[in-house]
Amino acid sequence: MASLRLSWDDAMAAFVPGMDSLERAIATTTEAALGDTPQRILDLGGGPGRYAERLTDRWPTARITLLDLDPVLLSLARTAVPETVTVIGADLTSPSWPALTGDGYDLVTALMAVHYLDARAVGTLYRRARSVLAPGGLLVIADVMPDDHLPALTTAMSATATPSDTWSRWWAALPDVPGMSPLLHERADAFRAHPPSGFTATVEWHASAARAAGFTEAGLIWRESRHAAVAAH
Numbered sequence: 001m002a003s004l005r006l007s008w009d010d011a012m013a014a015f016v017p018g019m020d021s022l023e024r025a026i027a028t029t030t031e032a033a034l035g036d037t038p039q040r041i042l043d044l045g046g047g048p049g050r051y052a053e054r055l056t057d058r059w060p061t062a063r064i065t066l067l068d069l070d071p072v073l074l075s076l077a078r079t080a081v082p083e084t085v086t087v088i089g090a091d092l093t094s095p096s097w098p099a100l101t102g103d104g105y106d107l108v109t110a111l112m113a114v115h116y117l118d119a120r121a122v123g124t125l126y127r128r129a130r131s132v133l134a135p136g137g138l139l140v141i142a143d144v145m146p147d148d149h150l151p152a153l154t155t156a157m158s159a160t161a162t163p164s165d166t167w168s169r170w171w172a173a174l175p176d177v178p179g180m181s182p183l184l185h186e187r188a189d190a191f192r193a194h195p196p197s198g199f200t201a202t203v204e205w206h207a208s209a210a211r212a213a214g215f216t217e218a219g220l221i222w223r224e225s226r227h228a229a230v231a232a233h
Contacts, residue, residue, distance in 0.1 A: 002079075002080065004048070004076060004170075004173075004174075004177065005048050005049070005050060005076050005079075005080055006050075007170055008047065008048050008050055008076075008170065009050055010166055010170075011166050011167045011169075011170040012050075012112075013166075014165075014166035014167055015112070015166075015167050016112060016224075016227055017224055017225060017227075018222075018224030018225075018227070021222065021224065022111070022142055022222050022224070022227075022229055023051070023054060025221050025222040025229060026107075026109065026140050026142075026221070026222075026229065026231075027058055029138065029140070029221050029231050030106075030107050030138055030140075033136070033138045033231070033233055034106055034107075034136065034137075034138065037059045037061070037062070038059060038062055038105075038106035038107040039061065039062055039063065039106055040062065040063050040064075040065075040104055040105045040106050040107075040134070041055055041059075041062050041063070041064045041065070041105060041106065041107045041108075041109070042064075042065045042067065042101055042105045042107070042108045042109070042129075042132060043055070043064060043065070043066045043067070043108075043109050043110075043111075044067050044092060044108065044109065044110040044113055044125075044129070045067070045068055045069075045092065045110050045111065045112070045113025045114075045116070046066035046067060046068050046077065046087075047068055047070070047073040047076075047077070048073045048076035048077045049066055049076070049077035049080065049081040049085060049087065051109075051111065052064045052066050052077070052081055052085045053080075053081060053082065053085075056082050056084055056085065060084075062084065063084055063086075064084060064085045064086070065085075065086045065088060065101050065102075065105075066081065066085055066086065066087050066088065067088045067089075067090050067092070067097060067100070067101060068087075068088075068089065068090075069089065069090065069091050069092065069190055069194065070187055070190065071089070071183045071186040071187050071190065072174065072180070072183045072184060072186075072187050074087060074089050075183050088100050088101060091194060092110075092113065092116075092117060092121070092125060093117060093121045093124075093194065095128075097128070098128050098131055098132050101132060102132070103131065103132040103133070103134070104132070104134045105132050105133055105134060105137055106133075106134055106136075106137050106138070107137065107138050107139075107140070108129045108132065108133055108137065108138070108139045108140070109139075109140045109141075109142075110125070110129070110139075110140070110141050110142070110143075111140075111142045111143075111229075112142060112143055112227075113143070114141055114143050114199065115143050115144055115196065115197070115198060115199050115200060116194070116196040116197060116199075117197055117199055118197040118199055119199060119201065121197075122199060122201070122206075122209065123209045123212070123213070126139070126141075126209050126210050126212070126213035126215070126232070127213040127214070129213075130213050130214050130215060130232075136233075137233075138231060138232070138233050139210070139215070139231065139232040139233075140221070140229055140230070140231050140232075141206055141210075141229065141230050141232075142222070142227065142228065142229035142230075143200070143227065143228075144200045144226050144227055145200065145201065145202060145203050145206060145223075145226075145227065145228035145230070146200060146201075146202050146203075146226070147202070147203065147223070147228075148202045148203055148204045154226060157225055157226050203219070203220050203228055203230055206218070206230040207219050207220075207230055207232075210230065210232035211232075213232075215232035215233060216233060217232070217233055218230055218231065218232035218233070219231065
């Protein structure tokens, strides 16, 4: 299990070039927005918990809640995250997840998670995320986001992007892991009920959705090729 969690970083780095710089941008923006370090963090779509661990390394006093739908990734998270991290299995499209996580968060993140949702669900996610933030808290959404001013070029970059062998190999290795078979069956059931939508929208679409949800300001804090991050405050 430990090797799977570590190799997840390689798979994500191949899928999202610049992940390290994204995490630095989030940390810098968060500390600037709060004027302090965050004490409560909610990581939506937090997977096996590697990002949550790195958040703990940067902010050791923070209490972190990780939420994900995937039974495989939740199992990996529960085997290794620090005691300061609480792991919750829930669906981001369900109206009940804010009740499960509670509120009062200084920072809410959703990294490479919203492409699983459709446009209406993403708009709803902005509203629900705002409802669990403490006053003055920060939301960061990162995913594939075309540039509003370079539509043709962004489309061309998306067309030439090829699936990562590292990502495919990571998932292909799971059936041989002892005890993984039941979790893979659970995962298949979960994604039959909630198939990924492949949704993408521009930075301005996300910023507008954030403002419509009640955030005062929203905009770009990071970009690497097709991927970008929007912060809402």
